[in-house]
Amino acid sequence: MSVFTKSPWIIHYDASSCNGCDIEVLACLTPIFDVERLGVVNIGNPKHADIFLVTGAVNEQSQSVIRNIYNQMPEPKVVVAVGICAATGGIFRECYNISGGVDSVIPVDVHVPGCAARPEAIIDGVVQALGVLEKKHQDMAATTGNIDQTLYLRAEKDDAPGILALQKNAGQCEAKIYGDESLPALQQTLEELQSDFDRMVFIKAVVNSKLIGFARGYVREDNTCVNGVIVHPYFRRHGIGRRLLEEIEKAFPSAKRFEIFTGQKNERGLHLLGKLGYREFKTEPFTPAITWVHLQKERQ
Amino acid sequence: MSIWIRVILYLVAAPVVGCLLAGWDRRISARMQSRRGPPILQPLYDVQKLWQKQNIVVRRSQNFYILFFLLLVIFTGALFFAGSDLLLVIFALTLAAIFFVLGAYKASSPYSFIGAERELIQMMAYEPMILLTAIGMYIVTKSFQVQKIASHPTLLVLVLPGIFLGFLFTLEIKFRKSPFDLSCSHHAHQELVRGITTEFSGRTLAMIEIAHWYENVFLLGWVYLFFASSPLLGVAVSLLVFVFVILVDNVFARLKWQTALRSAWVVAAVLGFGNILILSLLH
Numbered sequence: 001m002s003v004f005t006k007s008p009w010i011i012h013y014d015a016s017s018c019n020g021c022d023i024e025v026l027a028c029l030t031p032i033f034d035v036e037r038l039g040v041v042n043i044g045n046p047k048h049a050d051i052f053l054v055t056g057a058v059n060e061q062s063q064s065v066i067r068n069i070y071n072q073m074p075e076p077k078v079v080v081a082v083g084i085c086a087a088t089g090g091i092f093r094e095c096y097n098i099s100g101g102v103d104s105v106i107p108v109d110v111h112v113p114g115c116a117a118r119p120e121a122i123i124d125g126v127v128q129a130l131g132v133l134e135k136k137h138q139d140m141a142a143t144t145g146n147i148d149q150t151l152y153l154r155a156e157k158d159d160a161p162g163i164l165a166l167q168k169n170a171g172q173c174e175a176k177i178y179g180d181e182s183l184p185a186l187q188q189t190l191e192e193l194q195s196d197f198d199r200m201v202f203i204k205a206v207v208n209s210k211l212i213g214f215a216r217g218y219v220r221e222d223n224t225c226v227n228g229v230i231v232h233p234y235f236r237r238h239g240i241g242r243r244l245l246e247e248i249e250k251a252f253p254s255a256k257r258f259e260i261f262t263g264q265k266n267e268r269g270l271h272l273l274g275k276l277g278y279r280e281f282k283t284e285p286f287t288p289a290i291t292w293v294h295l296q297k298e299r300q
Numbered sequence: 301m302s303i304w305i306r307v308i309l310y311l312v313a314a315p316v317v318g319c320l321l322a323g324w325d326r327r328i329s330a331r332m333q334s335r336r337g338p339p340i341l342q343p344l345y346d347v348q349k350l351w352q353k354q355n356i357v358v359r360r361s362q363n364f365y366i367l368f369f370l371l372l373v374i375f376t377g378a379l380f381f382a383g384s385d386l387l388l389v390i391f392a393l394t395l396a397a398i399f400f401v402l403g404a405y406k407a408s409s410p411y412s413f414i415g416a417e418r419e420l421i422q423m424m425a426y427e428p429m430i431l432l433t434a435i436g437m438y439i440v441t442k443s444f445q446v447q448k449i450a451s452h453p454t455l456l457v458l459v460l461p462g463i464f465l466g467f468l469f470t471l472e473i474k475f476r477k478s479p480f481d482l483s484c485s486h487h488a489h490q491e492l493v494r495g496i497t498t499e500f501s502g503r504t505l506a507m508i509e510i511a512h513w514y515e516n517v518f519l520l521g522w523v524y525l526f527f528a529s530s531p532l533l534g535v536a537v538s539l540l541v542f543v544f545v546i547l548v549d550n551v552f553a554r555l556k557w558q559t560a561l562r563s564a565w566v567v568a569a570v571l572g573f574g575n576i577l578i579l580s581l582l583h
Contacts, residue, residue, distance in 0.1 A: 002347045003345050003348040003352070004352070005350055006342075006349070007342070007345040007346045007348075008350040009346075019583040031333065031334045031335045034330070034336050036326070036330060036334040036336075036337060037330075037335070037336040037337060037338055038338075039338050039339070039342050039345060039346070043494070043495045044493050044494065045494040045498055047356055047498065047499065047501040048494060048501060048505060049495075050349075050353075072356070074353045074354035074355065074356050074502055075353070075354040076353070076354075078563070137352065141352075168518050195466045234354075271386065272376075292567075
């Protein structure tokens, strides 16, 4: 049993509950139930929390709050939906402003039944959540621990949704640097990406069947290969981007010249490309905040 | 015992003792509220877990400040247990706290901002009393060296009762306990989310926790200094003081910062300065 099951810190959010479940959540902290004996702390801060307890159905105003709290929690994290409203919307399901259970906004790991959920049931739900937390932690550890066993494979059209999710994730980090959301990585739709598969070669980096990076490229008429690389922010600085670039260069043995572009503030990326032999040959303004730096390299 | 043995002993033993103290703190608090309370090693489990969590930052540099906070707290305690100059110890302690505040400012969130501001106010509240404590000890022992103060034959608390009580008052602030847990409460759900530590997560939060373990041991070491001529009594009183701080934590509600600042200065003026005044009149 790892420490993750011994020290669950909880953040509790009331989506639009009638307060029945909320009172029962707080009852768990009282001397009768005393969840602190299990190491549980009801913490008011998403950045310190492991378990997200949500009570009540989700309405239009609480959606963004739930998403925000969920995104601010550090991995590994689990979500417990407490009570029947949090599961399906309950008796409020058909109200004009209710969009349903918590899983209509974020992935839920454990559902606690009841109206209102009994403290015993809530504690049981938290204990179940600990199992999920432990498993997520092991998955994370296995992925980061086996990074040297990364597989580099040709991606097929079926991989498009996963690739798009990764592209948006990485794109958001990039967009924060520039304060500009108009990056093509963020704007691309699933259909556009799928049609890219007809003309481009995609190579994916996979650890323990989890996609952590990909590269794509195609050859223009002048025997120039145009490519691009994206690596999951959590798995950068492990040599995956470099390996993906090498794989894509191998995939086009006939190409004489390689071309790639990136934003002017991507210092780490520019440094890596410089080390791989890419040299800047032109810059091109994209938006007021973003300037594309184009780099090229001749095949040796 | 040579200086180096004492310092190494402090570096190794302080986190262990600090962790156990933090565990007892939670257990005793729970018993005072007629709850069972977590296992004694719960703070260790918490830190181990935090060590493996993802570290989310607003700015990467905020973690750098916290690293220095931890190092300077350790340095402060090491100076103290090496028997060095008490004024230098206070200086290092202040510098450590400043790094903590800078880290919170760097995170630029309103909660950690107000937490940092309140931490500064708390520092303003306890600094005069801490300085008066060092001065009081100097007047009696004619030295700022911890080594010489500890080996002085008189029981310092008998000549410095006012300063001892004033020092107890500042301990409440330094331990971040009610009624002075303004900048960051150990208990959840205060008006500032988690105050000064709001924006720290994962490994950095664990470092803050470990720094508190070191700091608590150092502060109890200072309590011991008042009873240094009778070592057994000193250790017993240090532990009693710790229980007293927990009791006060559970009895009082949080004060406003104005009251905290004013009361701390009144205590420093009446108990601290008054004690020194009487001492100098008697001599």
